[in-house]
Amino acid sequence: xxxxxxxxxxxxxxxxxxxxxxxxxxxxxxxxxxxxxxxxxxxxxxxxxxxxxxxxxxxxxxxxxxxxxxxxxxxxxxxxxxxxxxxxxxxxxxxxxxxxxxxxxxxxxxxxxxxxxxxxxxxxxxxxxxxxxxxxxxxxxxxxxxxxxxxxxxxxxxxxxxxxxxxxxxxxxxxxxxxxxxxxxxxxxxxxxxxxxxxxxxxxxxxxxxxxxxxxxxxxxxxxxxxxxxxxxxxxxxxxxxxxxxxxxxxx
Amino acid sequence: xxxxxxxxxxxxxxxxxxxxxxxxxxxxxxxxxxxxxxxxxxxxxxxxxxxxxxxxxxxxxxxxxxxxxxxxxxxxxxxxxxxxxxxxxxxxxxxxxxxxxxxxxxxxxxxxxxxxxxxxxxxxxxxxxxxxxxxxxxxxxxxxxxxxxxxxxxxxxxxxxxxxxxxxxxxxxxxxxxxxxxxxxxxxxxxxxxxxxxxxxxxxxxxxxxxxxxxxxxxxxxxxxxxxxxxxxxxxxxxxxxxxxxxxxxxxxxxxxxxxxxxxxxxxxxxxxxxxxxxxxxxxxxxxxxxxxxxxxxxxxxxxxxxxxxxxxxxxxxxxxxxxxxxxxxxxxxxxxxxxxxxxxxxxxxxxxxxxxxxxxxxxxxxxxxxxxxxxxxxxxxxxxxxxxxxxxxxxxxxxxxxxxxxxxxxxxxxxxxxxxxxxxxxxxxxxxxxxxxx
Numbered sequence: 293x294x295x296x297x298x299x300x301x302x303x304x305x306x307x308x309x310x311x312x313x314x315x316x317x318x319x320x321x322x323x324x325x326x327x328x329x330x331x332x333x334x335x336x337x338x339x340x341x342x343x344x345x346x347x348x349x350x351x352x353x354x355x356x357x358x359x360x361x362x363x364x365x366x367x368x369x370x371x372x373x374x375x376x377x378x379x380x381x382x383x384x385x386x387x388x389x390x391x392x393x394x395x396x397x398x399x400x401x402x403x404x405x406x407x408x409x410x411x412x413x414x415x416x417x418x419x420x421x422x423x424x425x426x427x428x429x430x431x432x433x434x435x436x437x438x439x440x441x442x443x444x445x446x447x448x449x450x451x452x453x454x455x456x457x458x459x460x461x462x463x464x465x466x467x468x469x470x471x472x473x474x475x476x477x478x479x480x481x482x483x484x485x486x487x488x489x490x491x492x493x494x495x496x497x498x499x500x501x502x503x504x505x506x507x508x509x510x511x512x513x514x515x516x517x518x519x520x521x522x523x524x525x526x527x528x529x530x531x532x533x534x535x536x537x538x539x540x541x542x543x544x
Numbered sequence: 545x546x547x548x549x550x551x552x553x554x555x556x557x558x559x560x561x562x563x564x565x566x567x568x569x570x571x572x573x574x575x576x577x578x579x580x581x582x583x584x585x586x587x588x589x590x591x592x593x594x595x596x597x598x599x600x601x602x603x604x605x606x607x608x609x610x611x612x613x614x615x616x617x618x619x620x621x622x623x624x625x626x627x628x629x630x631x632x633x634x635x636x637x638x639x640x641x642x643x644x645x646x647x648x649x650x651x652x653x654x655x656x657x658x659x660x661x662x663x664x665x666x667x668x669x670x671x672x673x674x675x676x677x678x679x680x681x682x683x684x685x686x687x688x689x690x691x692x693x694x695x696x697x698x699x700x701x702x703x704x705x706x707x708x709x710x711x712x713x714x715x716x717x718x719x720x721x722x723x724x725x726x727x728x729x730x731x732x733x734x735x736x737x738x739x740x741x742x743x744x745x746x747x748x749x750x751x752x753x754x755x756x757x758x759x760x761x762x763x764x765x766x767x768x769x770x771x772x773x774x775x776x777x778x779x780x781x782x783x784x785x786x787x788x789x790x791x792x793x794x795x796x797x798x799x800x801x802x803x804x805x806x807x808x809x810x811x812x813x814x815x816x817x818x819x820x821x822x823x824x825x826x827x828x829x830x831x832x833x834x835x836x837x838x839x840x841x842x843x844x845x846x847x848x849x850x851x852x853x854x855x856x857x858x859x860x861x862x863x864x865x866x867x868x869x870x871x872x873x874x875x876x877x878x879x880x881x882x883x884x885x886x887x888x889x890x891x892x893x894x895x896x897x898x899x900x901x902x903x904x905x906x907x908x909x910x911x912x913x914x915x916x917x918x919x920x921x922x923x924x925x926x927x928x929x930x931x932x933x934x935x936x937x938x939x940x941x942x943x944x945x946x947x948x949x950x951x952x953x954x955x956x957x958x959x960x961x962x963x964x965x966x967x968x969x970x971x972x973x974x975x976x977x978x979x980x981x982x983x
Contacts, residue, residue, distance in 0.1 A: 325967065342940050345932065370942035382937040386955030395951065396941035436937075452941065 293358060295320045296460060300515075301352035303333075303340050310336040311354070312516030321488040325527060326495045326503055328513035329535045334482050335379060335496045337513070338464040341493075342376035343369050356460065370396070371403035375451040375458030379465040384436040390418065390446070392436050393455055394523070397543065421454045423479050443474035450481035461485070461495045467501035479504030499531040512538050551586065551603040553761075558582055561610030563700035567668050575668040581680040581691075587687040593819075594688065596875040596907045597846045601795040602789060602815055604961040608730035609698065614640035617724040619755050621645060624720050626781075628968025629749055631715030632657055633749045634703055637722045637755075639762065640867055641701050645720075654711030654744075660702040660735055661859050671704065674737045674767045691791045691817075695733045695763040701736035702764075709741035710770070716747040716966070723788050725756025736766040741773035741800075747777040749969070754785025754812060757803030764792040772803035774824060779969065783976065784812040786841065790849055800826030800855070805862050807964050808835035808847075811980050816845045824851070824858035824886075824913065831860040835961040838980050839872035840906075843968075846875035847891075853886040853916070860890075867953055868904035869982055875921055878923065879911040886916040898930065898956055900949070900982070907935035950981040 294316040303472070318324055330335050336527070340347045341354065343366035354361040361369060398408040401480040403490045409417065422429055422533055427447060437445050453461055467475055480494065482495045482505045494505065502510070502524060510526040512535070520526065520538055530538065550558070558581070586603055589592040611617070612702055614637045614652075624635060624645065635645035636659060641659035651657055663671065668824045680689050680696055689759050702720050721734060740746055762784075791812045796804055810816060816839075822831050831851065839845040851860045866874040879894045897906040910923040930952050936950035957977050963969040 341711070344936055344940075365945070366936065366939040367942050367944045367948075376940050378940075379936065382931075382933050384934050384937070384952070385957065385958050387951060392941075395947070397940070399944060399947065400942035427663060456941065474977050496859075 294318060296356060299353050299393060300421045301340070301349045301354065303336060304348045305336060309350070310516055311340065314513070314517050316518055318491045318493060320459070320491055322509065323486065323492040323505065324506045325507040325510045325515050325531060326493060327497070327499075327510060327527060330497070332513045333516045334497075334513055336495075338376055338462045338495055341462055342366060342374060357485065363386055363514065367399065368403065370456070371400045373459030375453050375456055375461045377446075377453060377461065377463045377466050378466065381445040381449055383436050383437050385439045386508060387436050389434055390432045390477065393418070393452060396452075397455060418455060423444060424484055425451055425454050426477070427451050434535070442469045443471065446474065446478050447481070450478055454481065454485060460488065460491050460493070462495065464495045465494055465518050466494070467498065469514055475501065478506060499527045502527045514538065552581070552606045553603045554585055554781070556606035557694050557698070560698055560731070562697060565664050565668075567664065568609035569672060569972060570664070570668065570675060574697045576681045577693045579797070581693040581697060582748045584687040584690060584693065586690050591688050593877070595846060596873075597815070597844065598983070602761070603819040605729065607780045609640035609731050611640060611726055611730050611732060613726070614638045615642065617726070618753070619645060619722055619724060623753060624722075624751070626718065626749060626751070626969060627972045628966045629716050629718055631717055633718040633720065634659065635720045635722065636701065636734055637724050638726065638730055638760070639699070639701055639734050644971060652713050652715065653709075654708035655693060655713050655717070656704065657717060658704050660704050660737070663704040666751070671737055672768075675735070677878040691763045692765055694794050695735060695765045699733035699735035699763070699765070703738065704738070705738045707740045707744035707746050710747040711745040711771070713902070714726070715745070716749050718749045718751065720751045720753065721762070722929055723752075723754045723760050723762055723784050725758045726760075729759050729761075733763045733979045737766065738766060738772060739769040740776055742771045744771070745775040745784045745980040747966070748779070750778065752784045752812070753788060754781040754783070754788055755907060757787060758785050759787040759789070759814065760791040762791070766792070766795065767805075768794065768796045768809070770796065770798045770804060772799045773801045774799070775803045777965070779807045779964065780809070781973070781976070782808070782810045782812055782816065782818075786843070787814050789813065789815045790828065791817045793970065795820070795855045796822040796831070798822065798824045798826060798831060801828045802826060803830045805832045806834065807950045807961060808833070810835065810837035810845045810847065813841060813975060815847065816843070817848070818846070819848045819850070820861070822852070823854060824860065825854050827856040829855060829858045833860075833862040834868070834963070835864040836957045836960060836977065837864070837874050838867045838957065838977065839874050840869040840982070842870070842874060844874045844875075845873075847877070849876070849878045851880045852893065853882040853889040853891060855886055857888040858886060860892070862893040864908050865957050865960050866895065866908070867900060867957060868897070868906050871901070871903045873904070874906040876906070876908045878909070878926075880913070880921070880923065880926075882914045882916045882919050882921065884915045886919070886963075888918050890920040894922065895925040896956075897925070897927040898953060899927060900930070900953065933975065940963070946982065950978065953981055954978050
C-alpha cells in the first residue's frame, strides 16, 4: 500500500479553481520534488494536505496510510504523521519555542494513545536532536520564530520536524529566501531525516535545493495538474530550458 | 428631589447602622458621607464614568449590612497562600479582621500593619486626613462617587499600613479580602490607608478571593501615599466568587521621585469595578501599571484608570490587556491628564483586547489631555481576535484547536506580566490566567 495516494484532486481558493485534477502517489522512503512555475498550485497542494482553512476540495481524494486524510482536522493529520514545513513560518510572541514544541509533541502522543513526556524526558530528546541537526540551543529559549532571521525560521521548521518525526513531511518552498550556507544546513537536516519509513514532498521553485537533497522523483506541476514526471534529470532539464514547453504531449 | 421610593440597593445600604467610633470627627465624616450617598443616589449610564456599567440590576437588590458571624466563617487557610509570598499577612472575612488567619508576629522594624478597627482605638489623628475626604461629599448631585461615599460612611475595618522613612521591607506584605458564603446576601466595606515614608520600599500583594458561592456586594477604598523617593511594588489578584459584586477604588499619590509599579489581574466576580486613580504630584515621580482583565460567562469587569501628571518630568507607562469570552463584557477607560506645569512629562498607555466569542464585548476608551510643554505622550487601544495564521500553525503541529486558542490567549496576557520580579508569583499568575481560559 502506498503511503499517500492523491487522485484527481480539485481544490478552490476564494472561488477560484487552483488544483485541477492532480494525481500523485508517494511510497514510504521516497523523496518527491514538486516543481512548477508561480501560480501552478504548489503551495495550494501543501495547504490542502495539511488542512488549512479556506481551501475547498471540490473533487478527488487523498488517501494517507489507508485513511481519508481530507476528513481529518489539521491536528489529527499531524498526529497521524503529516508535517508541513511552512513557506512563511509564523511568529508567535509570548510562546516559548520549547514549550510550544513539547505541547505539540505531547498532543500528538496523546492523540495516538502514547504516554506523554515529562519536561526532563523531553529536554533530553530535544538536546539529542539539536546535536544531530547542528542547531544552537539558543533557539529553544526564544519565543516561537519571534525575531528569527529567514534562515533561522526555516531551520526551526526542520528542527520541529526532527523532534516530531513525521511519516510524511511536506516542505513548502523551504529553500526560498535562503543563502547558500543556510540552504546547505537545511538540506543536511532533511538528509539526516531520510529513512525507509519516511517520505518527503518537497515543493520548490528552483532546482538548487535538489543539488543537496537528491529526489527519487521530480514532478512538474502546471495549471493545477502534474504534467510531467521523471527522475532528477528532469529538474536539470527544467533548470536549462525553463517551464516553457514542459508537459506538451505528456501523459497528463 | 425624586418622589420615587429609593432603590432597594440604596435603601438597604442606608438601613445599616453607622459604625460608632467614639471619635467625634470620624463619626461626623461618616454621617456626612451617608447623607451625601442618600442625596446623590447611584450613578446611571448618563454619568460618563459609568457609561458602560449599568447598575440597573444591582440597584434592584438588597443586601444585609455587615456579617455578625464573620469570625466563625470557615475559610480554608491554604486558599490564602501564594507561592513566593511568605511574610506578614492581614486577612479580612466579609470585611471583618480575622486574627486567626492573619500573620502579624514579628513584623519587620519600621513596618506598621494593623486592622483599622484596632488603629482607631489608639491615636486616630494620623488617619484623619485620609479618612476625611471632603471631596466625596462636596457636590451632592454628583453620583459618580456613590460607592466611595457609602464606603466612607460604613467601613468599620480595613488595613492601616505604614512603612517608616528609609525602611526597605524585604518580605512582601499580603492583604487578603475574603468574601465568604453566608445565610443572606451581604454588603461589606473595607477602608485601607497605606503610606510609605520617604525612601521607603515595600512589596504589597492584594488578594480578593471567594469562599463558597455567594452574591455579596463589597466596596473597598484604598489610599496609598508614597512620600519622596518611596518605592512600591503592588500586585492585585482579583479572583473573588463568580457571583460576587466588587467595587473598589485605589487612589495613589506619588511625591517627588516616588515610584510605583502595579500589576493587576481581574478574573472573578459578577459585576466588578475598579477605579484606579493616581496623582503624580512630585517632580520625577514614576508610575507603571500593568493589568489583565478576563471576564467570561456573564461577568462584567470595568477598570477605570485615571492618571494625573501634576509635576515636572513625571513618567507613567500603562499596559493593559483584556480578554472577553462567552457573553462577558470588559470595560477599560484609560484617562491621562498632563496638567499645566507638568513640563517634560512622559505618558504612555496601551490597551489591547481580544474577543473570544461573538457575544462578548469590550469597550475601551483611551483619553489624553495635555496642558503642559515638552510632553511625550502616546496612547492606543485595539480590539481584535486571535490570529488565524498563528492558530493554524499550532494546530498543524498537532495541538488541538481549543488548546491552541488557550495557548495564544495566555501568551497575549502574559506579555504584561513579564516584568513582575517575583518569579514564583509570576508563574502563579500565569497559571491563574490559564485556568480561567476555556478548555
